[in-house]
Every structure is written in C-alpha cells, then in structure tokens.
Amino acid sequence: MAAFVSLRPRGSLGPEKLVAHRREHLAACKDPRTVSIRDELPKTTSGEILRRELRGRTSA
Structure with missing residues (x-):
C-alpha cells in the first residue's frame, strides 16, 4: 500500500x-509501506x- 501526501x-x-x-494514528496493518510527498495531487x-493516475505512478 502506498500513500500520497500533498502538504499545505x-x-x-x-x-x-x-x-x-501515521504510526500514532494508524494500525500497523494500515500503515503504508511507502509515502510520496507531492506538490499537488491530480484532481x-x-x-x-x-x-x-496515482496507481499508475506507483507501478511505473
């Protein structure tokens, strides 16, 4: 599982x-393996x- 984050x-x-x-607020089974910080997310x-589009970017 991957997470994409866009910071303010x-x-x-x-x-x-x-x-x-994320370690404080998520269960271990829901903690993403990778976190990608982006300028903005495609909307x-x-x-x-x-x-x-985000799923396609993780496999590429």
Whole structure:
C-alpha cells in the first residue's frame, strides 16, 4: 500500500513528523509501506482525487 501526501504551502509537517503521526494514528496493518510527498495531487474538475493516475505512478 502506498500513500500520497500533498502538504499545505505554509505547513510545518516534515517527513519525520509525518512518520510519527501515521504510526500514532494508524494500525500497523494500515500503515503504508511507502509515502510520496507531492506538490499537488491530480484532481478532477469537481475536486476529487484521481486515484487511477496515482496507481499508475506507483507501478511505473
């Protein structure tokens, strides 16, 4: 399982804090193996995230 994260422009969440947050709030079986930080996530015109595009990027 992979996770894609888009941080807010003025956010203070770094990679270390992100790992600590997900370990604190997610069960071990739901913790993603990889986390990719992106500038922005691909979205439709209505604002929904295009998961198919993200899945294609993990296998490439």
